[in-house]
Amino acid sequence: MRRLRLLTGGESHGPRLTAVLEGLPAGLALDRAAIDDWLRRRQHGFGRGGRQRIERDCVVVSGGLRDGRSLGSPLVLEIANLDWENWSEVMDPWRVDPEAAAKRAVTRPRPGHADYSGGAATDQLADLRNVLERSSARETAARVAAGAVCAQLLARYGIGLRAAVLRVGAHEVVAGPPSWEGLAAVRADSPLVTPRPDDEERLVAAVRAAREAGETLGGVVGAVVRGVPPGLGSYVHWDRKLDGRIAQALLSIPSVKAAAIGAGLEVVALVGSEAHDPYVLADGRLARSSNHAGGLEGGVTNGADLAVRAFFKPISTLRRGLPSVDLGSGEPGATAWERSDVTAIGAAPVIVEAMLALVLADALLEKLGGDAVADTDRAWQALAERLAPWWQPNR
Numbered sequence: 001m002r003r004l005r006l007l008t009g010g011e012s013h014g015p016r017l018t019a020v021l022e023g024l025p026a027g028l029a030l031d032r033a034a035i036d037d038w039l040r041r042r043q044h045g046f047g048r049g050g051r052q053r054i055e056r057d058c059v060v061v062s063g064g065l066r067d068g069r070s071l072g073s074p075l076v077l078e079i080a081n082l083d084w085e086n087w088s089e090v091m092d093p094w095r096v097d098p099e100a101a102a103k104r105a106v107t108r109p110r111p112g113h114a115d116y117s118g119g120a121a122t123d124q125l126a127d128l129r130n131v132l133e134r135s136s137a138r139e140t141a142a143r144v145a146a147g148a149v150c151a152q153l154l155a156r157y158g159i160g161l162r163a164a165v166l167r168v169g170a171h172e173v174v175a176g177p178p179s180w181e182g183l184a185a186v187r188a189d190s191p192l193v194t195p196r197p198d199d200e201e202r203l204v205a206a207v208r209a210a211r212e213a214g215e216t217l218g219g220v221v222g223a224v225v226r227g228v229p230p231g232l233g234s235y236v237h238w239d240r241k242l243d244g245r246i247a248q249a250l251l252s253i254p255s256v257k258a259a260a261i262g263a264g265l266e267v268v269a270l271v272g273s274e275a276h277d278p279y280v281l282a283d284g285r286l287a288r289s290s291n292h293a294g295g296l297e298g299g300v301t302n303g304a305d306l307a308v309r310a311f312f313k314p315i316s317t318l319r320r321g322l323p324s325v326d327l328g329s330g331e332p333g334a335t336a337w338e339r340s341d342v343t344a345i346g347a348a349p350v351i352v353e354a355m356l357a358l359v360l361a362d363a364l365l366e367k368l369g370g371d372a373v374a375d376t377d378r379a380w381q382a383l384a385e386r387l388a389p390w391w392q393p394n395r
């Protein structure tokens with residue numbers, strides 16, 4: 001991140017999660033209800049575990065905002081963990097009781113989690129809870145709150161985001177890269193956040209069957225950003241290329257094992273004349289007759305819709321456990337089951353949107369600058385004038 005900085009803190013069963021977002025221009029009006037709506041979407045999805053019945057995520061702002069407008073100081077967003085009440089003894093930050101700690105220590109690393117890898121990294125193999133509390137995807141609530149703020153900055157310039165589930169386990173709903181129009185039909189109450197209501201029943205049945213079999217599922221999320229001006233990112237330096245920055249942000253989401261931009265993996269099977277997107281004129285503007293590039297060429301946005309996919313592995317915690325080894329006794333044994341999702345794919349679209357909003361807001365501010373949002377507005381105006389007539393803002 002070159003202009004914005006995001007730091008999140010807090011454990012899954014600690015008192016709260018905190019996001020500190022730094023670098024927003026001063027004077028940006030924010031809508032609390034919209035942030036809370038994003039947090040609600042992150043709790044949504046058929047196949048989620050019992051935790052979502054306990055939590056009622058909503059944002060508390062404890063810095064960087066006054067009269068509903070950003071102050072230019074770090075924006076501090078907090079989300080309470082209501083489950084803290086049930087964990088306050090186990091997670092007490094100050095209590096020192098080695099005997100009790102040894103009794104409740106988690107010593108069997110769960111395959112697919114950071115339990116062993118993180119414990120090895122930080123010398124905390126004696127109690128893996130010291131790792132798993134932080135590596136838990138509960139942290140994505142803080143990212144979603146920050147991402148919702150970034151989306152409000154993008155919306156000011158006519159840049160909008162959409163995301164949906166394109167696949168649940170083996171059940172495909174939409175093949176290939178997503179399109180803006182293709183994601184339009186997602187209803188707010190869709191149990192698996194898919195753009196095809198007719199497929200909903202089939203998907204819900206698949207999740208139910210997985211639950212009954214003691215299994216878990218992953219899936220694919222597609223997202224599109226519309227209204228992005230050409231010229232965000234860089235073709236000059238490897239670490240400033242926007243495709244690389246987007247891929248990093250998507251791969252940082254827990255469970256994401258692959259990220260694709262535009263036609264992604266499918267493009268390798270095409271020949272050159274099919275793979276690239278011809279320039280055409282549409283109402284005097286420069287347009288493309290296809291969008292295999294997904295809105296990015298050479299690490300720079302090209303003005304077309306930015307289309308990405310994120311590929312989520314199945315949830316790692318299985319009700320029936322997975323083979324492991326107790327690091328205390330050295331004995332083999334199955335992992336313990338702690339309340340868990342059968343699939344979290346219904347929560348994934350808003351997390352993908354949040355990460356995209358963060359990276360794009362960063363790239364936009366890198367382009368426009370501005371300590372005050374009025375300065376950013378003027379720079380946007382100047383950019384739009386410079387890009388005319390080939391590109392115009394989405395308003």
Ligand SMILES: Cc1cc2nc3c(=O)[nH]c(=O)nc-3n(C[C@H](O)[C@H](O)[C@H](O)COP(=O)(O)O)c2cc1C
Nearest residue numbers: 112113135137254255256315316317340341344347
């Ligand atoms: C929204 C969301 C919810 C998740 N819920 C669970 C869960 O309930 N149980 C679980 O074992 N893993 C869950 N995961 C996945 C783990 O957090 C993830 O697999 C783990 O942190 C290891 O990271 P990695 O898969 O990226 O290597 C969830 C992921 C996301 C995005």
